[in-house]
Amino acid sequence: MILGDLLAVNYWECPPEKIRRGVFLTPRFAEVVASVGLEVLRTTWHDFDGGGATGFVIVGASHAAYHSYWQQGLVIVQVYSCGPDPTPLVEKLAPVFYSKRHEWQLIRGKPLPPPVAA
Numbered sequence: 001m002i003l004g005d006l007l008a009v010n011y012w013e014c015p016p017e018k019i020r021r022g023v024f025l026t027p028r029f030a031e032v033v034a035s036v037g038l039e040v041l042r043t044t045w046h047d048f049d050g051g052g053a054t055g056f057v058i059v060g061a062s063h064a065a066y067h068s069y070w071q072q073g074l075v076i077v078q079v080y081s082c083g084p085d086p087t088p089l090v091e092k093l094a095p096v097f098y099s100k101r102h103e104w105q106l107i108r109g110k111p112l113p114p115p116v117a118a
Helices: 022-035 087-096
Strands: 005-012 041-048 053-059 062-069 074-081 101-107
Touching: 022 041, 022 062, 022 087, 022 101, 062 087, 074 087, 087 101
Parallel strands: none
Antiparallel strands: 005 074, 005 101, 041 053, 053 062, 062 074
16 A cells, blocks of 8 residues: 655745635635546635635545635645645646746655554
8 A cells, every 4th residue: 555645835926815715715626626536525614814714625535725825925735645646736726826836845655664563
């Protein structure tokens, strides 16, 4: 068995008015997550007083999450997938946040070590 892949993306230069509320971001975020073959099971979000949001998508192969810092025009995304390769999300999510630039890092999963004796 292989441990999952961890994808982290910073989306910069996002228009503040477009990333302030999870009620608008989360459905679009979940739709794009599903488009790469991750089965969306549940979504939720929290809007912070004064703006900004955190959204969370539980997928069959683990999870995807974002946090928006509207004052800085920044959205940070983390995806952990024990299934499909999450890297196509890097480019597909940029339009969701109206991002002008982004940077990303991927940590590829490795084989699980043998079980520890009980």
